[in-house]
Amino acid sequence: MPDTPAWPSPARRFSPPARYCAANHFRHFTRGRYALGEAFRLAGIGRQGALLAPAYHCVTMLDPALALDAEIHLYPLQADLSPDPMALERLLGTIQRPVKALLATHYFGIAQDFSHLKAWCVDHGIALIEDCSHVLLTEHFRAAGTGIHGHFVTSSPYKFFACDDGGLLYAADAQRLDPVATTPATLIEELRGLKNAVERSRGRTLPSRDSASIDERLELLSATKLDWGNDQLIDRDGPSSLFSIASATTSSLRSSRFVVDHSSIDENIQRRRENYQRWVRTVAAVPNCRALFPLLPADCTPYMFPLHIDHPNPHFHWLKHLGVPIWRWDEMADSTCEISCDHRLHLLHLPCHQALTEGQMDWMTAALEKTLRHAVEGVQ
Numbered sequence: 001m002p003d004t005p006a007w008p009s010p011a012r013r014f015s016p017p018a019r020y021c022a023a024n025h026f027r028h029f030t031r032g033r034y035a036l037g038e039a040f041r042l043a044g045i046g047r048q049g050a051l052l053a054p055a056y057h058c059v060t061m062l063d064p065a066l067a068l069d070a071e072i073h074l075y076p077l078q079a080d081l082s083p084d085p086m087a088l089e090r091l092l093g094t095i096q097r098p099v100k101a102l103l104a105t106h107y108f109g110i111a112q113d114f115s116h117l118k119a120w121c122v123d124h125g126i127a128l129i130e131d132c133s134h135v136l137l138t139e140h141f142r143a144a145g146t147g148i149h150g151h152f153v154t155s156s157p158y159k160f161f162a163c164d165d166g167g168l169l170y171a172a173d174a175q176r177l178d179p180v181a182t183t184p185a186t187l188i189e190e191l192r193g194l195k196n197a198v199e200r201s202r203g204r205t206l207p208s209r210d211s212a213s214i215d216e217r218l219e220l221l222s223a224t225k226l227d228w229g230n231d232q233l234i235d236r237d238g239p240s241s242l243f244s245i246a247s248a249t250t251s252s253l254r255s256s257r258f259v260v261d262h263s264s265i266d267e268n269i270q271r272r273r274e275n276y277q278r279w280v281r282t283v284a285a286v287p288n289c290r291a292l293f294p295l296l297p298a299d300c301t302p303y304m305f306p307l308h309i310d311h312p313n314p315h316f317h318w319l320k321h322l323g324v325p326i327w328r329w330d331e332m333a334d335s336t337c338e339i340s341c342d343h344r345l346h347l348l349h350l351p352c353h354q355a356l357t358e359g360q361m362d363w364m365t366a367a368l369e370k371t372l373r374h375a376v377e378g379v380q
């Protein structure tokens with residue numbers, strides 16, 4: 001299989017969009033999860049072939065393997081969220097079924113060096129599937145250090161652009177994609193996508209509360225007995241409701257691809273980096289938390305800002321009640337990886353999207369800072 005990536009590096013913006021490699025290296029899907037599904041299938045994942053997947057994951061990373069009825073083995077990660085090589089070796093020795101693929105993720109857009117992992121996979125006859133869902137990676141641009149090593153590479157352009165959908169599958173060896181056929185979206189779907197894209201381009205609305213009302217709301221929240229919700233782990237034997245077999249082979253909308261091809265990559269990178277750095281500066285002096293990656297690598301386009309908090313109960317819930325758009329992967333499957341088990345409840349994903357305005361960043365950073373400074377019962 002050729003190792004040479006189809007993209008030149010570095011690549012920036014193309015107007016009109018230029019294709020550097022033949023389109024047959026790519027297949028378009030509505031979401032990254034369906035691109036992953038095809039990569040898994042092509043690698044031989046299914047009843048006869050097992051998958052090695054990272055212990056830190058969201059449900060949509062495993063859904064496509066569960067849809068193929070595959071055995072999934074979760075491998076542990078190190079503190080920087082790179083795969084733990086010793087633990088991987090030990091884990092492989094315990095698996096009875098042939099392991100056909102390993103999924104490796106560049107979390108939050110921070111590029112990992114997968115060169116050794118690739119060599120390890122090749123030695124063991126395992127396909128490396130590089131998960132670039134958090135990476136700015138399109139047919140015309142890939143962030144430095146990503147999309148190079150995977151036999152298959154998948155990404156989620158809809159996460160980085162104002163478009164309605166978009167999942168990309170790339171194979172260094174274009175012939176491996178020969179059996180992949182996708183169905184184009186219908187005219188109605190195209191029109192709906194256009195409408196959604198226009199609405200999305202207007203930006204998202206955040207609660208229009210001023211800084212004083214954050215204090216008031218926090219006083220109220222801290223005096224209220226909140227329901228922390230259900231933090232139980234869910235043991236699934238099939239895909240979640242976020243995975244639709246019916247959509248698995250539908251290709252992304254033409255309008256989505258147009259938006260991706262004609263948006264300014266440079267502006268996107270610059271705005272995301274500014275917002276990420278703003279979070280880093282905000283949390284530097286705030287107690288009860290730490291930035292997971294305080295140093296943003298020079299070539300990196302961040303997807304989200306990962307923040308580790310000491311007291312998810314109550315801080316996560318207070319932030320949610322205030323209306324701060326935060327996420328965490330609390331539905332992940334259980335594993336022996338201490339880091340992933342900790343991050344399940346303690347690691348927040350904060351937005352750094354290019355469309356966020358100064359006012360929105362002001363409000364979110366104020367809400368975060370005030371919340372994390374707010375006294376927690378029983379903690380000095």
Ligand SMILES: Cc1ncc(COP(=O)(O)O)c(C=O)c1O
Nearest residue numbers: 031032033058060061131133156
């Ligand atoms: C790391 C990672 N990989 C894959 C996926 C699946 O991506 P998509 O939402 O495009 O299906 C996600 C979803 O958020 C993700 O976070």
